Amino acid sequence: xxxxxxxxxxxxxxxxxxxxxxxxxxxxxxxxxxxxxxxxxxxxxxxxxxxxxxxxxxxxxxxxxxxxxxxxxxxxxxxxxxxxxxxxxxxxxxxxxxxxxxxxxxxxxxxxxxxxxxxxxxxxxxxxxxxxxxxxxxxxxxxxxxxxxxxxxxxxxxxxxxxxxxxxxxxxxxxxxxxxxxxxxxxxxxxxxxxxx
Numbered sequence: 001x002x003x004x005x006x007x008x009x010x011x012x013x014x015x016x017x018x019x020x021x022x023x024x025x026x027x028x029x030x031x032x033x034x035x036x037x038x039x040x041x042x043x044x045x046x047x048x049x050x051x052x053x054x055x056x057x058x059x060x061x062x063x064x065x066x067x068x069x070x071x072x073x074x075x076x077x078x079x080x081x082x083x084x085x086x087x088x089x090x091x092x093x094x095x096x097x098x099x100x101x102x103x104x105x106x107x108x109x110x111x112x113x114x115x116x117x118x119x120x121x122x123x124x125x126x127x128x129x130x131x132x133x134x135x136x137x138x139x140x141x142x143x144x145x146x147x148x149x150x151x152x153x154x155x156x157x158x159x160x161x162x163x164x165x166x167x168x169x170x171x172x173x174x175x176x177x178x179x180x181x182x183x184x185x186x187x188x189x190x191x192x193x194x195x196x197x
Contacts, residue, residue: 007052010035014043018053058145064188066108068092068137068144069115072101077128081105084122087159089179089189090114092146101133108146110176110186112136117175121167122160151190152180 007015010033017029026044030037047053061068075081078096081103085091092106109115119134157180158164164183169175177183182191 011043011047014040015053022055056147058147061108061144061146066110067112067115069107070135070137071105071119072133073103073123073129074101074131075103075129078103080128084160089152108148110188114175117169121169151192154182154191154193155180
């Protein structure tokens with residue numbers, strides 16, 4: 001069992017402030033809590049050091065016009081799927097889960113067909129995969145901010161080892177391609193050419 005550190009009321013209040021308004025100054029938090037600014041600073045440092053507070057920049061998936069997919073997978077090799085998709089520009093996160101589907105991934109893309117192509121051509125054919133459910137998220141209860149990298153340096157090799165130019169889905173227009181290889185035809189991700197000044 002993981003030994004979790006205890007949080008007191010001040011820690012919990014600071015975490016709440018940071019979640020609801022991450023741009024709030026330490027002085028403003030101190031004033032609201034009735035403590036000194038150095039106390040807030042020390043507590044924030046402690047919360048970061050123990051891993052209870054992380055500040056991550058990201059994009060609002062829906063406001064950027066991205067479609068979010070939840071893919072539930074029954075697999076004997078979750079690590080293999082993570083290794084294959086972990087560096088994919090459209091991959092957000094992966095979760096080991098309980099139940100008949102023991103691995104869940106979140107993907108985001110500006111094209112529904114591409115999400116389906118990723119699942120149909122990268123996940124379903126794997127010999128370790130016995131079942132897959134692909135669901136498109138139609139609404140979110142809360143703002144969903146994801147740490148998505150939007151600019152990639154062009155590389156001849158896609159993270160998934162598939163050559164988009166040779167892929168029948170890309171050729172038929174059923175996939176908008178990978179931003180890493182420069183085959184991407186969408187409107188969100190960008191590819192830079194390392195040879196350019």
